[in-house]
Amino acid sequence: xxxxxxxxxxxxxxxxxxxxxxRQARRRRWAFLGVVPFFAYISIFLLxxxxxxxxxxxxxxxxxxxxxxxxxxxxAPYVPAFEFSLEVSAICALMGGLxxxxxANAVLHDGxxxxxxxxxxxxxxxxANFAGVPLAFAYVATLGAEGIVTRLLAHLGFNLSYNxxxxxxxxxxYLYFQLPLMILLVIPSIDGLRREWxxxxxxxxxxxxxxxxxxGFPIVAPSVFGMMVxxxxxxxxxxxxxxTLGVTNLVTVWIAQLVNxxxxxxxxxxxxxxxxxxxxxxxxxxIYTLIQRRASRWLR
Amino acid sequence: xxxxxxxxxxxFRRALSRVHVWHWLWIVVAGLVFLVPIYSxxxxxxxxxxxxxxxxHWYYTVFDDxxxxxxxxxxxxxxxxxxxxxxxxxxxxxxxxxxxxxxLRPVMEVISVLPFVVPPIALIVGLSVFLRQFPxxxxxxxxxxxxxxxxxxxFVYRSLDAGLQAIDLKTLTEAAxxxxxSTFRTLLTVILPNLRAAIIGGSLLTVAIAMGEFTxxxxxxxxxxxxxxxxxxxxxxxxxxxxxxxxxxxxxxxMLSLFLLGRGGRSSAQVAIAK
Numbered sequence: 001x002x003x004x005x006x007x008x009x010x011x012x013x014x015x016x017x018x019x020x021x022x023r024q025a026r027r028r029r030w031a032f033l034g035v036v037p038f039f040a041y042i043s044i045f046l047l048x049x050x051x052x053x054x055x056x057x058x059x060x061x062x063x064x065x066x067x068x069x070x071x072x073x074x075x076a077p078y079v080p081a082f083e084f085s086l087e088v089s090a091i092c093a094l095m096g097g098l099x100x101x102x103x104a105n106a107v108l109h110d111g112x113x114x115x116x117x118x119x120x121x122x123x124x125x126x127x128a129n130f131a132g133v134p135l136a137f138a139y140v141a142t143l144g145a146e147g148i149v150t151r152l153l154a155h156l157g158f159n160l161s162y163n164x165x166x167x168x169x170x171x172x173x174y175l176y177f178q179l180p181l182m183i184l185l186v187i188p189s190i191d192g193l194r195r196e197w198x199x200x201x202x203x204x205x206x207x208x209x210x211x212x213x214x215x216g217f218p219i220v221a222p223s224v225f226g227m228m229v230x231x232x233x234x235x236x237x238x239x240x241x242x243x244t245l246g247v248t249n250l251v252t253v254w255i256a257q258l259v260n261x262x263x264x265x266x267x268x269x270x271x272x273x274x275x276x277x278x279x280x281x282x283x284x285x286x287i288y289t290l291i292q293r294r295a296s297r298w299l300r
Numbered sequence: 301x302x303x304x305x306x307x308x309x310x311x312f313r314r315a316l317s318r319v320h321v322w323h324w325l326w327i328v329v330a331g332l333v334f335l336v337p338i339y340s341x342x343x344x345x346x347x348x349x350x351x352x353x354x355x356x357h358w359y360y361t362v363f364d365d366x367x368x369x370x371x372x373x374x375x376x377x378x379x380x381x382x383x384x385x386x387x388x389x390x391x392x393x394x395x396x397x398x399x400x401x402x403x404l405r406p407v408m409e410v411i412s413v414l415p416f417v418v419p420p421i422a423l424i425v426g427l428s429v430f431l432r433q434f435p436x437x438x439x440x441x442x443x444x445x446x447x448x449x450x451x452x453x454x455f456v457y458r459s460l461d462a463g464l465q466a467i468d469l470k471t472l473t474e475a476a477x478x479x480x481x482s483t484f485r486t487l488l489t490v491i492l493p494n495l496r497a498a499i500i501g502g503s504l505l506t507v508a509i510a511m512g513e514f515t516x517x518x519x520x521x522x523x524x525x526x527x528x529x530x531x532x533x534x535x536x537x538x539x540x541x542x543x544x545x546x547x548x549x550x551x552x553x554x555m556l557s558l559f560l561l562g563r564g565g566r567s568s569a570q571v572a573i574a575k
Contacts, residue, residue, distance in 0.1 A: 034396035035404065041389055042411060045450045049426030050418065056429060103330040106323035116327065126555035127334055129508045133526045134544035137533050138337045141344035141541045148340035179333055230417070237419035240514035244530055252421045252515075259425055260519060267425075274422035281417050288417075289410070 050278060057275035061268060069272035078254065078273060084167070085251045086280070089235035092171040092178050097228035099175075100182025101190075101220075107183075108190050121187060124180030131177040136244030139164070139173050164245040173245065174235050181234065182227060189223045226291035233284045236277070251277055338548070345542040358542040362532070368543075371528035374441060378524065379510035381445035383503045386456045389449065391499070394460040395487055398469050405461075412457040415450045420515040423450070428520075441522055448510045455509070456502035463498025467491075501558055508554045512547065 060066045072078070107116045130138075142149050143162040153160045163169040193216055201211040239252035247253060251273055258270035349357045362368055397404050427447065431438045472494070476486040492499075514526035529547060533540015 031396075031400040035393055035401065038389055038393040041449070042453075044430075045427070045447060046411075046414060046418065046423070049423055049430050051426075052429050053422060053426035056426075099326065099330065099333075102326040106326045109320075109323055111320065112323060120327075120330070122555065123334060125558065126552050129505070129512070129551050129555065130548055132512050132514045133530045133533070134512070134547040137529070137537070137540045137544040138341045138548070140533075140537060141544075142337045142340035144537075146344075146348075146537070148343045149336065175333060176337065179330060183330075233417040237417070237421070239419070239421050240518075240526065240530075243514075244533070252419060255421050255425060256515075256519060259428070270425055274419070274425045277419050277422050281419065281422075285413070285417055288413075 053271055053274050054278065056268075056271040059268070059271075069268045070275070072269050073272045073276055077249075078251075078269075081249050081251050081254050082276065084249045085236055087167055088170050088174065088250075089232045091167060092174040092235050093228045093232040095171060096175055096178030096182045096231050097224065100179050101186050101224055103179070104183045104186045104190055108187065117187075120183060124183040127180035128177050128184060131238070132240035133244045135173070135176055136241045139176075139245070165247055165249065170242065170245070170247060173241060174238060178231050178235060182231060185227045185230070186224060189220055189227075193219060222291050222294040226288050229284055229288045229291065233281055233288075236280065236284070341541055341545045341548065345538060345545050348538045358538045359546075362539055362542050362546070365532075367523070367528060371523050371525045374523065375511050375525035378441055378444050378448065379507045381442060382448040382452055382510045383506050385445060385449050386452050386506055387499060387503070390453070390456050390460055391492070391495070392487065394457065394464060395469075395491055398461075398464045399473060399483075408457065408461070412454045412461075416454045420451070420513075421519075423447075424516045424519050438520065443520065444513070444517055444522060444524070445510075447516055448506075448513060451509055451513070452502075452506040455505040459498045459502035459505070460495065463495045464491075467494045497561060500561055504554045504558045508551050511550060511554075 057069055058065055058067065060068070073082075103120070106112065107120045139147075141147055143160070143164075144150065145161075147162070150160050150162065164173065197215055197219075198211060201215050206214065237252065239250075239256060242250050243253055243256065255270045255273050255277075258266050258273070345358050346355055349355070354360065394408075397408060424447075428438075431443065437443050469491070472490050473483075473486050476490045477483070481489070512526055513524065514530065517524040518527045518530065525547065529540060529543045532543060
């Protein structure tokens with residue numbers, strides 16, 4: 001435990017120092033050593049690989065500089081894959097964000113049964129983690145050709161041919177982890193809407209709509225949008241669920257195929273695609289940070 | 301209800317119940333989204349059998365497969381290693397930052413969001429270039445634990461951060477050191493017991509993540525639990541769905557214990573990323 005070894009020599013409460021600022025300064029200067037192991041770890045397993053990827057996106061197989069990889073991905077089939085990834089992420093972030101907000105607001109509303117809060121937050125914690133391969137099979141069992149809902153509808157004379165490849169089809173699958181994630185994320189923000197504000201608005205004669213229009217929405221909106229941006233990034237990175245459902249037109253699935261070599265092995269293009277994803281994610285995180293900064297103004 | 305306090309209780313109550321209809325509608329919609337797939341999984345995994353076969357046929361088939369247990373143990377082992385590495389790395393770091401380097405907290409905030417947004421598939425493409433220099437490591441399952449630590453970071457960090465925020469760190473460390481304890485001893489005997497809930501919370505989420513991870517283990521060619529479910533399910537859907545239900549129960553168990561643990565105080569871990 002390197003951190004502890006470094007920490008041991010200097011005690012927290014030192015003898016009173018009279019006219020000896022150097023020791024204080026020295027202590028502060030060496031304090032950063034305590035976080036070196038962590039930053040080294042994160043550099044090796046997160047920052048350097050990401051950097052490596054960005055460099056490799058501009059290299060040929062022989063290591064020479066080139067724009068060819070990035071040029072290759074601005075054509076079919078990669079552009080449609082990016083479009084589809086972005087559209088699915090946007091749609092399910094919007095759906096999950098809106099519905100999650102409405103559900104969280106309903107659960108926390110005055111006059112609703114108390115048990116709802118505990119039930120929904122524990123269930124959301126579970127459902128948000130129920131993603132990937134098992135989730136895909138769960139949807140096959142629900143809406144697939146032999147799925148329970150499909151069979152039930154067929155029984156009622158309605159022929160459902162659910163398309164997991166489709167925009168809405170895949171977004172609805174992603175909704176299963178997006179919705180609970182939104183509920184978990186947004187509950188603290190709605191809690192932050194102080195009761196006094198609601199009561200003050202009611203005292204001044206504002207109904208539910210007027211309260212939301214003038215008070216609630218302006219306060220909650222930045223954090224809700226921020227969370228939707230997070231949901232967007234979450235869906236954009238998703239791979240396991242789509243791969244299991246046999247969706248082919250996604251950036252993540254393309255990358256996996258290019259490095260895995262089921263169809264062709266072209267790691268250079270995979271680097272460029274991954275680089276493209278990183279660019280989009282960086283934009284997403286920037287937007288998230290900007291919105292979050294605004295959101296934290298009221299919700300303390 | 302506050303109805304008694306308003307001048308016109310009838311109008312107020314009517315408005316209230318109209319609002320409630322909408323609230324209930326959203327709750328029912330969310331309930332359907334959550335429960336219909338779970339119901340379908342159970343129903344589906346019990347169907348598709350021929351006459352004379354037991355109702356749990358697909359579960360028996362799955363349990364009889366020796367690869368089921370081996371992949372399960374592999375994932376469990378990786379999960380526990382991930383938890384161990386995460387805690388050894390993060391508990392001292394977060395403690396140290398709270399104690400001595402509070403200025404680093406905003407930096408940590410940003411870093412702890414990164415793994416949540418960096419696509420695992422992009423990360424593994426970059427990592428595999430880097431790991432190629434260590435051929436002995438890339439064939440060992442421990443490499444997965446090392447990588448999963450990064451994915452667990454947002455949850456473990458935020459849970460520990462919230463835990464440390466909740467205790468009076470300054471008073472505790474000063475009291476401990478005035479009694480002659482070293483910083484290491486303070487961390488071990490004073491801070492750790494106070495962080496128990498945060499540590500358990502972060503660990504359970506880590507187990508849930510590591511047990512279900514697919515992208516990296518499949519691309520590095522390890523037969524983890526998720527990869528096993530994928531391989532089985534793409535050949536026999538019924539077995540895949542039965543396995544999904546088992547994996548669902550595991551996630552459910554981890555989250556339920558998390559919920560029960562968090563019931564005493566504010567469950568910081570469950571809404572770890574919300575803060």
